[in-house]
Amino acid sequence: MCTSLTYKDANSNWFLARTMDFGFELGGRPVVIPRQHHFTSDATTTGFDTRYGFVGAGRNLNGYILVDGVNEKGVGAAALYFTESVYAAQPQNGATNLASHEVLNWILGNVASIADLKEKFANVNILAVPNSLLKIVVPLHWIVADSTGASVVIEQQATGVKITDNPVGVMTNSPDFDWHLKNLNNYVQLNPGLHSDKPYGEFTANSFGAGTGALGLPGDYTSVSRFIRTAFTRQYTEVAANTGAAINTLSHILNNVEIPRGVKIQADGDFDYTQYRGYMSLAEPTFYMQPYADQTITQVKLTEKLLNSAAPVEFPLQTQQQFHEVN
Template identity: 45%
Template sequence: MCTSFTLQDADTTIVARTMDFGFELDGRPVVFPRNYLFHTQLGREISFPYGFMGTGNPKMGDLLADGINEKGVTVMELYFPNEAVYQEQSDATKLNLAPHELLMWILGTIDSVASLKQNITTIQLVAAKNPILQVVLPLHFIVSDETGETIVLESSAKGLELKENPVNVMTNSPELEWHLKNLNNYIGLQTQNFATKNFQELTAHPFGQGSGTFGLPGGFTGPERFVRMAFLRANIQTEQGYDALLANTLSLLETVTIPKGVNIKNDGSIDYTQYKAFYDTKKRSYFFRPYTQSETYQLTLTEELLSLEEPKDFPITQDFVTHIL
């Protein structure tokens, strides 16, 4: 599952996501310092010149599900079931990575979307299982930088394909082109109320405020969340200052948050929004809110964090916090 989008004003680019999953990730902020030595599952060692942070867990090893590096590049991986295609054999002319390792390589070595476009052809994704989940994860990726440029990476039989993303939204399957074409079915959505309409001698009126959004999908499938977020993101106000931009980001995330218990997977596990995370690509700040929390944690990449000797995680409380007046 999961939904991701960017939101901008004149000064700031925010990249946001929900993490919807059935397996309990116990996600928390984790920082990887500069020059971290990353060991791939296929036997390579890579020294990452850039430091970065994101959502991980020491029990999950040196892997993140989303993150931002010191250059402002932000990456999020989302499930891409029945669509992701990987190579079965390594290619000696390329850097071969497991699907769940691509995010780490981007954060550790790439300084912009332009740089990713130049270097992505050196990478091949191989069908290697995630060591914790013991499955080959079907993933695709949304990547942004501090300029606000946003692209999607999807792996097909053709290999890794880099795709422009004109709506700056991503959910799950099908592929990005399908989601974009599907928006043609919703051109009747609007922010204003519909006018009255005559049916012969009867004049029909909207029942109330919000009639222009009649037909906006409300379910939790990938296509429904994509349409919902594309419409809301395109119309939400953004020129209201930094605090308002952050508040709007959280408001948008709430529209695709899956409550625990309403979406049961075939294996009986509960797929729900385990956390919300969003990143300021210019300030290099990371905002994190777990499902049970009413408050948001913030962490900013500082020179001190980038110079750590080893990765550092930041345990968080799951308590619901209120302010007593």
């Protein structure tokens, strides 16, 4: 399960960030997909073509599958697990037929803005086709944002595809996005200040000081609680002065929902944990990846050379010595 959010710095530059929380080891790394790339597809024999170059976290599985990233037009997107997804059983003539795990590649490769997405996605048909790595039809929904700060959530259920404007700038997992927005109404009392003293009969209850305004903020790892916690911290965290400060700020916001290994056990005994955090600068555009095992952030900026390369380019994750022995 995962958490995502949009963020604006003091220069009005926008970012999209996410945690990748999963039990199965995905093994992704930063990769640049160049312009005019052809993808093979699990949904059709013809595959699909892309126009724009993009960078994100992915893996080569007889063709690259990405789960988040940003393209040269400043459109960022992330795929998150969504168990309520319902996909089509058959291809549609004249439509762009995609497996769920291919949707993000198509978005980043063909969409120049949120307005462009809303127009083009009307011709997309998402099929119930298994993923070659997980061997299942991967239930996903998507958060997409552009460099203007516009953001939407894409979900497909039994009633069809729904593209919803995202006014809160946060997305997690099930229930559906509209449910999460309604649930925010249960937390209108949250604030970053102090609660005032309250009389109870002849007794006055005194608050314990700073932080009491956040009493009731849920602290567990469910998608419902992570949504509320992220919406709160996104709303009140100090605005970062520049890109470097924004990436640092986003890492602190996502620290609030990062899942350490072993604390979230599934029914089969496996456990989810935050395999990495991804940060997408939509203005530059640049992708940053911060893995669980080493908190060093790897940065990959889209350049003309990379965008015009003959084939996708992978980048190793940077590492550094975290601890130094003191004699």
